[in-house]
Amino acid sequence: MQSTSNTTTTKTDIIFDRKTIKEAVVEIVSDSGEGAQKCGQSLGAISAKMGNGVWTVEIIPAEIQPPARSKAGASGIRVRMGSNKVTNMGDHADIVVALNEQVLYGRIDQNAYKSGTYLLIENKWATHTPETQKAYEESLAQFKELGYIIHEIPMEKECLKHVSDARKGKNMWVLGLLCNIYDRDLEIAANQIKYVFRKKSDKIIQSNLDLLHAGYAWANENLPMHFTIPSRLSDEDFVVMNGNEALSLGVMAADIEVCSMYPITPATSATHAMAETIESAGGIIHQAEDEIAAIGFAIGASYAGKTAVTITSGPGIALKTEFIGLAVMAEIPLVIIDVQRGGPSTGLPTKVEQGDLLAVLYGAAGDAPKIVLAPSTIEECFHYIILARKLADSFRSPVFVLTDANLATGVQPFPRPTIKPDWFTGPANQAPWKKGVKAYDWDAETGLSDRPIPGQKGGMYTLTGLAHDEESHVAYDPSINQRAAESRSRKLAALHKTLKVPVVNGSETGDLLLVGWGSTRGAIEEAVERAREKGANVSSLHLHFLSPIEPGLKGIFSKFKKVMTVEINYSDTIGNPLITEENRRYAQLAWYLRAHTLMDVDCFSNVYGQPLSPIQILKMMEKQLDLTLID
Template identity: 35%
Template sequence: MHQPLEKQAVTPVVENQHVTRFEVLMDAGFGAQKAGEILIRAFAAAGVHVYSEPVIPAEISPPPRTPAALSGAIIRVADFKIGNIGNHTDLILASHEILLETRLGDHETGPGCRILLDVGLRKSNAEDFQRVIDQVIERGYELVEFEIGATSAMLIKSLNSGKNLYYLGILARIYNLTCELVEPEIRKVFFKLPEGKLAKNITLFRNGYDYADTHIDYRIEIAMSRSREEEILIDGNSALSAGIIDAGIKFMSGYPITPASTVMHTLAADFAAYGGIVHQAEDEIAAVGAVIGAYYGGTPSITCTSGPGLSLKQEFIGYAAMAEIPLIVIDAQRSGPSTGMPTKTAQSDLPAVIFGRHGDNTTIVLSVADVDDCFYAPHVARYLTEKLKIPVIVMTDFQIANSFEVVHKMAVTEMEAIDDIPDHVLQRFYIERLPESIEMVKDNQATPGTPDGMRRVTGLNTDAAGEVAYSPASAQRSHEIRNRKLHAVRYALQEPEIFGPEDADLLVVGWGSARDIIHEAVSVAQSRNLSVAGLHLKIVYPLPLMLADIFKRYKKVVAVELAYGDDLKPAPLASLLRMETAMNIISALSPATGRPLTPRSVLMKIQEYLCEHDI
């Protein structure tokens, strides 16, 4: 349905929905992400569950009115707890036709999608606008063409900004968010603006709100379903930063890299108040070296990076394992290889973090399933690395790092020593406490300054006394002890989270951010009487000893992950599960598109394997 510009004075129809998803799209630098941030804060303040994904251009200052300039926010709201961005978009507000065409090409719009297209630039781009409008009409979507009025346009011109606030007003009115709810959030986000300029921006918001009030004939209502006092709105990297502080880590060294940079930004603002230091190193190698040095001196330390930075850190990670110095590395995965797509998500670093160093590797790999896990992962990482003196890598990804989610307030520990870690934090990652005594390659593990505690630190092989040793026996002993540390983790791992019956025909396995996607897909499949269960791994390496026995309970086991795989090359998780269990684990779903997995794509694979394959 095509609604013309001159439509006036509508009587809106209120649509009560349990869950919906919408997008606001603008050229980079025009504030679409700020508008999205204000909206999700307002939804959270209204007691609605929300999950968001920023649309971030990979280039710095890309040319406007090009696909590379696409910026914005994808927002999913619901009257129940949600932990993923969902299947499809129900409404798009786009500032011009190029951005709309770009997103339509991603094929993420749902049936009956509503399109609000600003046609203010149509006069000079008539053919392009008509081409995209024809695409919208051909798909059967409802199109509203609108143009910002003269008064608001003059105000935007005087400010050289503010169009995003006008769009914010339109969306707030459509989703029945009151001005009294939204305007305080505008003031919080733009608190640095002079009062006069802030007032003009709020006027633009109200003008957009009034436009929708008289020109858009529907309202979308999501019922309040949560207590605003017990829950907070937070993104993954902010939760991770707070967890680093609460875990008692006192030194962070890093180098700016998307999507890990905001951890450094957040800590730079807050860390000093808790006795912490942020060090921006000259490069990734220097950052991990500084962290190893600080941890050797007895200061709990951490470094954050993404794929290209991880590659540069590998030699030092191997050195920390050999020298028996604690090390925590956060890897916020993005689409690769090489520079790849810096602002797209992936789960493709698994082989690199497990096997990326030469020689025999001893590394523990944790993953986070949601924003909650981001807060608690640093506690577990510190506990394991200080207990075992081997590197621990925490795996997050672009999606979790940047997505806002409504979560319960985290339980603060103020951890000073690793024995302070609460049982509930370990249980969250399905691991028990390790044995009190863990054998080390070198008997002397004193920190610098300990009287009579001088010791050699080297990447060379050593004996128990810490002396360099090249004998076959000492080399074998060192390998055995390092691996026994990993085995201690294997023995401590509990049965991972399983949702669904223990005797289903199909088991779907995933890790990290795939958790809520698998859970939602499996829940829908079970409501359709399909015999399926899901399993999620938080500690991805080493794997629990009982995993093969769990797999044997099911007729077929498949893996889903956001990493490339095909008929001749299993994706990383499927390969790891095959190696560890000696079972034929199938890569059922392994896209490398840079877009998140969706519950619907997993559900379709469940139906395919149960209905088309002989199980």
């Protein structure tokens, strides 16, 4: 809307200047169940619809109902809105709306705020029980000391003018408040509320619309900060969704008929997203009895000529490992989506980590080569499933798609994909099998072969996980095992031949090259851009194919004084007790690249369970390059 105007007239005719800003980072934090995420998702959708770049990331406690007003119980969302495309969660929040003051501590510990961040805090706690009042006053005093600017907001009191239970509705009042602060289009906001509550009664929709307008009006009259974030409306059609939703659409658009899964955080919401649609889209979800059965079922379906996917997270991959080995050994096409979370073991179920790379590459008995892809944006979460399905069929192989909790819950607009009829290949081939062709007729050069599908006359064979010859007969002669292993491995080499040398972001020579994979791309590239503006000679490279690895890396690396990976997983830090060059354990991509290139690839990684912010990477680069890169 009025993206060029700095002045807004409201219903109450108060006129004030709006400050034009390029971007803003907003957080809404609350106890679980207070609707903070719905509020932030709506703000993100409204902003995207106005033509702003948006990235949202959820702040999720591990429990469904953690104790109220607890430091660890913060549930909420961060929304970053900008005039340009936004690719990551950004550095520090500019404005935080808190439904109680205690939940802010967890975020403060995570360095989410800076001196000058506005904290808009529910003030009902100031007149609550004596104990709560004391905690409230002490906290506010601490926050002031930390340099935050505090506004105490009578959220409960204002909401009770419109609803009897303020807990159900405060979020939409806050949405109105934020819409006023950031000059959001009220009509788009109203339509968003109608959409969000589309399954509810007209009365509930009206009450939420009233709250939206009330919050807007209250902010207009009572708050001093008002901004506008210019936007550009594109002619192109856009969609806005999170990575798991993009995965779910990708699964259906990839002509996958069987989605076999077992519930696991943070992967399951991908199945939720498709649950209402998949049966009309010609597919079906099988919720298996366990992770092992989920992949076994998918493998059975694929063996019978039905395209299949299994969706899980790290602990699920651990359980599926034996079947993954079988899929490699018996060359069964299958798409395996791993939405990574913090590990090892149950780890951090709701938090981000890129900790499964080596497990996926090597976590099998014997040599089990498979294809591994890593989308780096929400948009790629959609398209990579279609790619993965094609590769699985063409290479008669399981194909991994590694995403993570950051992509899973991050929301970003992207151009609406056009679903192509040729992505749908129709029923499995049931024509008679070619006479004289064996079940594993390995091509001498590429290792590739066609597979018979049950129903094909003359193609009968018994698939086996035992070492086998071309006819799938159990190999009692060890030379067959060597030849079969070579054939399976050579399929990766054949795919490798088709890959292009990746393009460096920034200059092709320099002092430092950052190498990343997966969800960290936005933060890395923004950090590199900001560092280059300050004169640093840094570039970055983002890998999407991890097995086979993209070609030309040695040549690219050799043009930089230093190469280091930036990852969200564990690595030892030199200088910590006992850690030396000899015993240091590297981040996962760094291990892999060191082995692959025989070059000294360093790494920067951590397991705080948070997405990387550009400023963390900039701080690391300041140390590496001995430059000042942060204002």
